[in-house]
Amino acid sequence: MPLREGKCINCGSLLMLDPSMPKGHCIFCDCVFDNKEAFRAFEHPEEFTFPNDPQPPYTGPSLVPMPYQRGPVAFTQSAAVAKKKDDYVLSKKSIPDLRIPRKSLFLIIGIVVAVAAIFCAITIPIMNNKKIQYEKISERFVDVVDQPITAEKNLAIHNLSHNRVILVLHEDITADEGLRLFNEYCDIRADVLELKDRSFKMTREPITFRVAMPSGDFSIDHPMSEADITNSLQKK
Numbered sequence: 001m002p003l004r005e006g007k008c009i010n011c012g013s014l015l016m017l018d019p020s021m022p023k024g025h026c027i028f029c030d031c032v033f034d035n036k037e038a039f040r041a042f043e044h045p046e047e048f049t050f051p052n053d054p055q056p057p058y059t060g061p062s063l064v065p066m067p068y069q070r071g072p073v074a075f076t077q078s079a080a081v082a083k084k085k086d087d088y089v090l091s092k093k094s095i096p097d098l099r100i101p102r103k104s105l106f107l108i109i110g111i112v113v114a115v116a117a118i119f120c121a122i123t124i125p126i127m128n129n130k131k132i133q134y135e136k137i138s139e140r141f142v143d144v145v146d147q148p149i150t151a152e153k154n155l156a157i158h159n160l161s162h163n164r165v166i167l168v169l170h171e172d173i174t175a176d177e178g179l180r181l182f183n184e185y186c187d188i189r190a191d192v193l194e195l196k197d198r199s200f201k202m203t204r205e206p207i208t209f210r211v212a213m214p215s216g217d218f219s220i221d222h223p224m225s226e227a228d229i230t231n232s233l234q235k236k
Contacts, residue, residue, distance in 0.1 A: 003019075008026035010051060011050060023056055032055075137188055154169070207220070
C-alpha cells in the first residue's frame with residue numbers, strides 16, 4: 001500500500017505514514033500516535049492545536065514505514081532496478097598495411113642511387129672542366145692588363161660560359177685601352193673554350209664586360225656591332 005501524508009498530532013511535522021500500520025512515530029518529537037489521527041490532522045489541521053509537548057523517548061518496536069521491504073511503493077522498486085549494462089562495443093577498424101614490400105623498397109633505392117650516380121657522372125666532369133677553363137682564362141687575362149692586379153682580388157668571371165666579366169683597376173685607363181682589354185678577353189675566352197666559330201656574334205656579342213676605375217666605370221653589354229662597343233666605352 002502506498003504511503004500517505006500525515007501530520008504529527010503533537011508538533012505538526014509533515015510525515016509519510018503507512019496506512020496499513022495502526023501506529024506511527026514522529027522522528028522529530030518522539031510522539032507516538034494513531035495513524036488515523038495523523039491523516040485527519042493533515043486533512044483538517046484546524047481541528048488540532050499541536051501542543052508540541054515534550055515526549056518520552058520511544059523505545060518500542062520501530063514504527064517507521066519501510067516501503068522498500070513491503071514492495072507496494074513505485075519509487076522503491078525503481079531504485080532497486082539495476083542499471084542496464086551498456087553492451088555496445090565499437091567495431092574494430094582494420095588499418096591497411098602501408099609498408100612498402102622489401103623488394104619494391106630495394107628497387108626504389110636502386111633507382112635513386114642510379115639516378116644520383118648518373119647525375120654526378122655528368123655534372124662533376126662538367127664542373128671540373130668549367131673550373132679549369134676559369135683558371136686558364138683568369139691567368140691569361142691578368143697577364144695582358146698593364147697594372148699590378150691579381151685574379152683573386154681584381155677579376156670576377158661569372159656564369160658557366162664565362163661571359164660576364166668585372167675588372168677592378170687601381171688606375172684609370174683610356175677608352176682605347178678599354179677596347180683592347182675587351183678584345184683581349186674575348187679572344188682568350190674563345191681560345192680556352194676552343195670555339196671554332198670566331199665570328200663577332202660568337203665571340204663578342206655574348207659578353208658583358210665592365211671596368212671599374214677610381215674616376216668611374218664603363219661597360220660593354222652584349223654588343224651587336226663594333227659601333228655598340230665604341231658607344232659603350234664612353235665613361236660614366
